[in-house]
Amino acid sequence: MGIFVLILLAILIVVLISNIKIVPQTHAYIIERLGGYQATWPVGMHVKIPFIDRIAKRVNLKEQVVDFQPQPVITKDNVTMQIDTVVYYQITDPKLYAYGVERPMMAIENLTATTLRNIIGDLELDATLTSRDTVNTQMRAILDEATDPWGIKINRVELKNIMPPKEIQNAMERQMKAERERRESILRAEGEKKSAILIAEGEKESAILRAEAKKESEIREAEGKAQAIIEVQRAVAEGIKLINEADPQNGYLTIKSLESLNALADGKATKIVVPSNIQGLAGLATSLTEVVQTAKEK
Numbered sequence: 001m002g003i004f005v006l007i008l009l010a011i012l013i014v015v016l017i018s019n020i021k022i023v024p025q026t027h028a029y030i031i032e033r034l035g036g037y038q039a040t041w042p043v044g045m046h047v048k049i050p051f052i053d054r055i056a057k058r059v060n061l062k063e064q065v066v067d068f069q070p071q072p073v074i075t076k077d078n079v080t081m082q083i084d085t086v087v088y089y090q091i092t093d094p095k096l097y098a099y100g101v102e103r104p105m106m107a108i109e110n111l112t113a114t115t116l117r118n119i120i121g122d123l124e125l126d127a128t129l130t131s132r133d134t135v136n137t138q139m140r141a142i143l144d145e146a147t148d149p150w151g152i153k154i155n156r157v158e159l160k161n162i163m164p165p166k167e168i169q170n171a172m173e174r175q176m177k178a179e180r181e182r183r184e185s186i187l188r189a190e191g192e193k194k195s196a197i198l199i200a201e202g203e204k205e206s207a208i209l210r211a212e213a214k215k216e217s218e219i220r221e222a223e224g225k226a227q228a229i230i231e232v233q234r235a236v237a238e239g240i241k242l243i244n245e246a247d248p249q250n251g252y253l254t255i256k257s258l259e260s261l262n263a264l265a266d267g268k269a270t271k272i273v274v275p276s277n278i279q280g281l282a283g284l285a286t287s288l289t290e291v292v293q294t295a296k297e298k
Contacts (some may be wrong), residue, residue: 015050016047016050018050019047019048019049019053020047021041021045021046021047021048021055022045022046023041023042023044023045023046026060026061027043027058027060027061028040028041028058028059028061029041029046029055029057029058029059030055030056030059030094030095030098031048031053031054031055031056032053032054032056033049033052033053034052037056037095038053040094040095056098057094057097057098059091059094059097059098060091061090061091061094063090063155064088064089065087065088066087066089066105066109067084067085067086067160068084068085068086068087068109068112069084070082070084070161071083071084071112071113071116073117073120073121074117074120074121075121075124075125075128076122076123076124077124077125079165079168080165081125081128081162081163081164081165082161082162082163083116083120083161083163084160085112085116085157085159085160086157086160087108087143087156088155088156088157088158089147089152089153089155090152090153090155091151091152092151092152093151094151095151096149096150096151097151097152098151100150101149101150104150104152107150108143108147108152111143111146111147112139112157115143116135116139119138119139120135123135125164125168129162129164132159132162135159136156136157136158136159139157140154140155140156
């Protein structure tokens with residue numbers, strides 16, 4: 001009898017220990033009692049009633065990522081393409097997650113596929129390729145609203161890859177190549193235009209500088225000539241002044257008059273104006289010539 005009691009006591013201890021459960025961080029346990037929902041265990045140590053309570057579901061409360069297989073979609077301009085999506089979600093209500101829908105991940109995948117087809121069906125190919133952010137935002141809003149009764153929060157939805165048909169990809173590559181060549185031609189033409197403008201501006205500035213230099217040279221040359229004339233006239237004036245101060249005699253004045261007449265005769269003029277007293281000058285010149293010849297004979 002004592003052995004039976006010990007065995008029974010050992011069985012009770014084992015059963016009690018086996019029914020002590022510790023819920024780890026970022027997890028929650030759904031507890032059912034006699035087949036009905038009883039409680040949601042948060043983080044910590046808990047004890048369930050043997051054979052009456054059971055852990056119906058262990059729920060991970062971390063943010064999770066699910067990558068769905070590519071889905072065929074048709075755009076508004078009848079182009080069929082493959083698009084795969086990535087959904088970031090988090091369980092916010094373990095009870096709704098456990099009892100809200102059967103196989104929640106399959107439900108989210110099917111909901112994602114139908115929502116994606118509806119959104120892409122209203123867009124053309126070019127808009128689909130350039131409107132990822134818009135598509136992501138619309139899908140997140142629709143999925144988040146639809147999964148609220150399931151206790152799931154959709155944080156982000158991303159279009160991982162968009163795969164148009166091969167012929168469309170080839171056409172897009174040719175279009176991109178042509179666009180790059182067009183831009184290259186435009187840039188080359190703009191460069192040549194700017195180069196020609198710079199060359200023309202340089203030649204214009206050079207011509208202006210040459211003209212200004214020539215103008216400056218001519219001005220300086222004219223100023224030099226004018227200064228030379230002024231100096232000559234100043235020298236002549238000084239000479240006349242000195243002559244007047246020296247009180248020259250009539251003979252000297254007569255000789256200078258003859259020299260002036262000789263200079264006039266050597267010019268290109270066809271007419272010569274002879275002063276009225278030229279006879280007296282000529283006589284004086286004859287007398288001087290005779291005096292010089294007499295001096296030579298002696």
